[in-house]
Amino acid sequence: MDLYPALSPRALRIVMPGGSGQVGQMLARYFQERGHHVTVLTRGPYTAPWRTVHWDGQHEGLWTETLEGADVCINLAGRSVNCRYTAAHRQQIYDSRIQTTRLLNRVIAALDEPPRVWLNASTATIYRHSLDRPMDEATGELGGHERLSARRRAPGTWNFSSRVAMDWEAAFFETETPLTRKVALRSGMVFSPAPGNAFSAFLNLVRLSFGGKLGNGRQFVSWIHEADFARAVEFLIDREEMDGPVNITAPNPLPNRAFMAALRDAWDMPNGLPVPWPLIEIGAFLLRTESELVLKSRRVVPGRLMDAGFEFQFPEWPEAAEDLVWQWRHRND
Numbered sequence: 001m002d003l004y005p006a007l008s009p010r011a012l013r014i015v016m017p018g019g020s021g022q023v024g025q026m027l028a029r030y031f032q033e034r035g036h037h038v039t040v041l042t043r044g045p046y047t048a049p050w051r052t053v054h055w056d057g058q059h060e061g062l063w064t065e066t067l068e069g070a071d072v073c074i075n076l077a078g079r080s081v082n083c084r085y086t087a088a089h090r091q092q093i094y095d096s097r098i099q100t101t102r103l104l105n106r107v108i109a110a111l112d113e114p115p116r117v118w119l120n121a122s123t124a125t126i127y128r129h130s131l132d133r134p135m136d137e138a139t140g141e142l143g144g145h146e147r148l149s150a151r152r153r154a155p156g157t158w159n160f161s162s163r164v165a166m167d168w169e170a171a172f173f174e175t176e177t178p179l180t181r182k183v184a185l186r187s188g189m190v191f192s193p194a195p196g197n198a199f200s201a202f203l204n205l206v207r208l209s210f211g212g213k214l215g216n217g218r219q220f221v222s223w224i225h226e227a228d229f230a231r232a233v234e235f236l237i238d239r240e241e242m243d244g245p246v247n248i249t250a251p252n253p254l255p256n257r258a259f260m261a262a263l264r265d266a267w268d269m270p271n272g273l274p275v276p277w278p279l280i281e282i283g284a285f286l287l288r289t290e291s292e293l294v295l296k297s298r299r300v301v302p303g304r305l306m307d308a309g310f311e312f313q314f315p316e317w318p319e320a321a322e323d324l325v326w327q328w329r330h331r332n333d
Contacts, residue, residue, distance in 0.1 A: 019076050073117075128145075184246065219296065235308075266322045
């Protein structure tokens with residue numbers, strides 16, 4: 001099956017600040033292979049089949065010339081959240097998102113011929129911990145005062161993640177850019193068979209026989225296959241009537257218990273040991289990351305994408321897991 005059907009023949013100039021990470025490289029490859037002209041703005045040089053230009057994400061420089069006359073800007077800049085939320089790391093996570101977005105606002109607003117559309121990374125973590133109902137763009141409740149139950153508050157780090165997401169979008173929309181349409185990409189976990197991806201982390205648990213439920217297993221997982229993520233970005237570039245926040249997730253989030261069971265089936269692993277909350281906290285500490293990444297319930301649905309007619313190739317997790325496992329095996333044989 002061709003996961004990436006051909007685009008229209010018109011070549012686009014696409015500039016991707018912070019596009020050197022895993023999602024950025026996937027998108028760059030997606031568009032480059034379809035005949036578009038991709039430029040990635042990066043702090044560190046690397047070898048790629050697309051153009052790379054240095055920027056520091058803090059100051060204007062020669063990189064601003066890449067945006068003059070460009071068709072699309074896709075900003076993915078931001079320090080990885082896969083770390084311990086120390087005071088220093090929190091500041092880096094916050095500044096790397098807010099400051100770079102404000103810098104791009106200043107630059108794009110001053111251009112004579114700015115990009116006609118700017119897609120800025122955001123996150124499905126902007127919504128509250130939700131077990132009771134799905135969260136779409138129209139009725140979803142934002143986080144900030146997270147609770148696990150009526151009697152139990154969530155860890156303070158969960159509130160930090162929601163605040164970063166809300167401030168990030170506020171910084172994105174605070175400056176008017178009349179010639180540039182803005183879309184905030186509230187994405188769930190983008191699953192790819194590439195090493196180091198979130199999918200690999202879950203798959204490693206299955207392969208090590210720890211593929212049972214994580215915590216109580218009731219928390220929802222909002223995910224999207226990398227093919228549908230790239231296609232959704234393409235879809236939003238072409239839909240001139242769509243702006244503002246858009247959820248970029250598969251339409252069927254599912255509880256962690258069912259999520260892990262489907263992944264075990266895809267790997268042909270009949271059983272998996274559950275990992276209780278205390279062990280997850282210990283493991284997160286040893287791996288220098290945060291338990292929120294697997295314990296917060298993200299029950300997010302792509303209301304606007306579905307209303308606009310976007311068709312997912314992988315709307316259900318079992319089929320997506322089968323495809324990702326197949327790709328992973330072929331990459332690592």
